[in-house]
Structures are given as structure tokens and as C-alpha cells.
Amino acid sequence: xxxxxxxxFGQLMTEHGHRLRAVEQPAPARRRVRRPVWLATGAAxxxxxxxxxxxxxxxxxxxxxxxxxxxxxxxxxxxxxASGVAGAxxxxxxxxARVVVVPVRPGCxxxxxxxxxxxxxHPSLSVxxxxxxxxxxxxTVKVWGKGGIPKGDTMVLAFSDGPGHNSxxxxxxxxxxxxxxxxxxxxx
Amino acid sequence: xxxxxALYRxxxxxxxxxxxxxxAEPQTVADLTADTFVQAIMSFATFDPRKGxxxxxxxxxxxxxxxxxxxxxxQQRSGVERLAGRRELAPDEVGELIDRIDAERVGRALVTGLxxxxxxxxxxxxxxxLAGLQPKEAAQVLGIAPGTLRMRLMRARARLRKAAxxxxxxxxxxxxxxxxxx
Numbered sequence: 001x002x003x004x005x006x007x008x009f010g011q012l013m014t015e016h017g018h019r020l021r022a023v024e025q026p027a028p029a030r031r032r033v034r035r036p037v038w039l040a041t042g043a044a045x046x047x048x049x050x051x052x053x054x055x056x057x058x059x060x061x062x063x064x065x066x067x068x069x070x071x072x073x074x075x076x077x078x079x080x081x082a083s084g085v086a087g088a089x090x091x092x093x094x095x096x097a098r099v100v101v102v103p104v105r106p107g108c109x110x111x112x113x114x115x116x117x118x119x120x121x122h123p124s125l126s127v128x129x130x131x132x133x134x135x136x137x138x139x140t141v142k143v144w145g146k147g148g149i150p151k152g153d154t155m156v157l158a159f160s161d162g163p164g165h166n167s168x169x170x171x172x173x174x175x176x177x178x179x180x181x182x183x184x185x186x187x188x
Numbered sequence: 189x190x191x192x193x194a195l196y197r198x199x200x201x202x203x204x205x206x207x208x209x210x211x212a213e214p215q216t217v218a219d220l221t222a223d224t225f226v227q228a229i230m231s232f233a234t235f236d237p238r239k240g241x242x243x244x245x246x247x248x249x250x251x252x253x254x255x256x257x258x259x260x261x262x263q264q265r266s267g268v269e270r271l272a273g274r275r276e277l278a279p280d281e282v283g284e285l286i287d288r289i290d291a292e293r294v295g296r297a298l299v300t301g302l303x304x305x306x307x308x309x310x311x312x313x314x315x316x317x318l319a320g321l322q323p324k325e326a327a328q329v330l331g332i333a334p335g336t337l338r339m340r341l342m343r344a345r346a347r348l349r350k351a352a353x354x355x356x357x358x359x360x361x362x363x364x365x366x367x368x369x370x
Binding site for chain 2: 001002003004005007008009011012015016017019020021087
């Protein structure tokens with residue numbers, strides 16, 4: 001390549017390479033979540049996380065509608081707009097992560113009414129929330145290995161969109177299949 | 189990342205040449221090339237190789253980038269909204285681009301000469317005879333059936349032969365001719 005082509009490639013990677021890294025990566029990848037806050041996934045904590053996600057502000061980037069990044073044993077998910085839900089779910093399915101993103105809509109089953117595993121999930125099962133490089137809320141779920149999602153269970157991530165608050169939050173572990181959509185409990 | 193790099197390396201020269209046939213300004217060629225690959229990065233997740241080759245996909249982006257550039261010019265906007273930040277070119281990069289632009293002088297003259305053709309025919313000739321795309325790839329870029337493209341290509345070449353200089357009328361490759369008289 002010429003110097004121009006090499007320099008341009010370097011500039012592209014510096015300024016826009018994160019968009020490529022945001023696409024699903026099959027191998028352990030660079031950690032994209034900053035300022036992680038690890039939460040227990042009890043019902044109360046889960047609802048709190050979802051509520052916090054709904055209130056989170058953010059503007060969608062111009063291109064990708066979601067990002068799914070696999071780390072060592074965990075997966076980080078961001079959804080920037082409603083059109084990214086299907087893509088995020090497809091990416092999660094491809095890597096066999098039992099994590100489903102479900103849109104929040106009024107009239108859908110309440111997230112608190114979904115069947116929870118009995119006994120309760122392993123206490124070390126954890127969900128982290130953070131902010132991805134592009135400023136969006138991201139949720140990191142421990143999927144595989146010790147403390148991961150128990151077999152037969154599914155982690156539901158609730159995606160809520162609206163003016164100024166497109167965001168995904170941890171909805172909690174459920175038993176069986178996730179519904180097509182969920183509703184949130186009224187704010188206290 | 190590696191997949192995109194391979195796509196970039198395989199196509200950046202052709203894309204640069206594509207713009208060098210349209211502009212003799214090194215900075216403009218550099219900006220349009222950069223915009224094309226920024227756009228490619230932004231939509232790389234949606235690229236489906238089953239629907240066409242990487243080259244066809246990249247050239248489809250390049251055409252849209254150039255169309256937006258022309259539209260901005262025609263509307264005399266004070267500045268085109270750049271997808272990539274304008275980068276100051278180093279002197280040797282400018283030199284490389286000038287060499288590229290000079291190398292495309294013939295192609296640029298031909299593109300200018302092609303203006304007598306209908307837009308649809310012009311695009312076909314340029315993609316196949318100048319950019320070197322396979323007819324199937326050019327059909328993908330233009331969103332038309334390969335058979336339709338072949339028809340347009342035959343028609344356009346016939347018109348060019350008719351209108352061209354005696355040398356071109358003898359049936360030589362249009363891309364190898366210094367200019368096309370119209």
C-alpha cells in the first residue's frame with residue numbers, strides 16, 4: 001500500500017475502529033465496559049437496574065443499533081435503538097449465550113411476574129452495568145462458568161426506548177422462554 | 189477487524205482511482221476515499237457476502253459518497269459534512285495522490301467524454317471498463333440484473349465506438365485511449 005493508504009487506514013482505525021470491535025467477537029476481546037457496578041440479580045435489584053436503565057440518557061451512534069461483545073465468561077450488550085433488539089438477540093444466539101433482549105411495552109407481561117428459578121439464582125451470579133465507549137449504557141452478564149446462568153434459565157435484558165432514553169437494563173433471570181415484550185412496574 | 193482490513197487493502201487503490209477519475213484535487217480524492225471507508229466501517233456489520241462481493245459493496249458506497257459530494261456542490265453548501273475529519277496530507281502523500289490522479293488522466297477524460305451517454309449507460313461503462321469490476325459486480329453495485337447490465341454495456345460501447353476517434357473506432361479498449369471525442 002502507499003503511504004496515503006497506510007495513513008488513512010491508521011486514521012480509520014483510530015477514529016472508527018471501535019465500531020468494528022463492537023461487532024460480535026468470537027474470542028475474548030477488549031473490555032468495552034467502563035466503570036462497572038456489579039449488582040446482585042435478586043428480583044428487587046433487577047427491577048432497580050431496569051428502572052435505572054430506562055432513565056439513562058444517551059444518543060444513538062449513526063450506524064450500529066447494538067453491540068454484543070463476548071469476554072471471558074461474560075458478554076456485554078448495548079442496544080442503541082429498537083431496531084437493534086433483533087440483531088442483538090441474533091448475535092447472542094450465535095454465541096450460545098442464554099441472554100435475551102426484550103423490548104419494554106405497556107400491556108406486556110410485567111417483568112416482576114416472570115417465572116423465577118427455584119431455588120433462587122446462585123448468589124454469585126452477577127450482572128454489571130457500565131458505559132460503553134460510545135457513551136451508551138451496557139450490561140455485562142456472567143454467562144458461562146461458575147456463577148454463570150444456570151442451565152435452562154435465561155437472563156432477560158429489558159430494552160426501553162423513547163425520546164432521550166434508549167437503553168438496556170438487566171431484567172433478571174427467568175425460567176423458561178422469555179416473553180416477546182415486558183412491562184415495567186410503575187415508578188415508586 | 190482483520191476482515192475489514194483485508195477488504196480495505198483489496199479495494200482502497202481502486203476506490204482512490206475511482207475518485208481520481210473525478211477530481212484532480214488530491215485533498216478531494218483523499219477526503220472522498222476516507223468518507224467511503226468510514227461509511228464502510230459504519231455499515232460493515234450489515235455487509236452480507238452472500239449478496240455480493242466486497243468490491244461491489246465498497247463501490248456502491250463510493251458511488252453514494254460521490255453523489256452526496258456532487259449534491260453538496262450543486263447546492264453550493266458552504267461545506268460538506270464530513271464523515272471523517274479532514275486530515276492534512278503529508279507532502280509525500282500529496283505526491284502519491286498526484287501520481288494517481290495523473291495516472292487516471294485518461295480515465296478522467298473518458299469519464300468526461302462519457303457525459304454524452306445516458307447516465308445509466310455511463311455508470312455501466314465506468315464500473316466495468318474503467319474500474320475493472322466484473323459485470324456481475326457492477327450489476328450488484330447498480331442494483332440491476334446482470335442481463336440488463338450486459339445489454340447496457342453493449343449499447344454504451346456501440347455508442348462510444350460510433351462517437352469516438354478513429355483510433356477508438358477500430359475497436360481498441362476504450363480505457364487505453366487518450367481521449368474520446370464527442
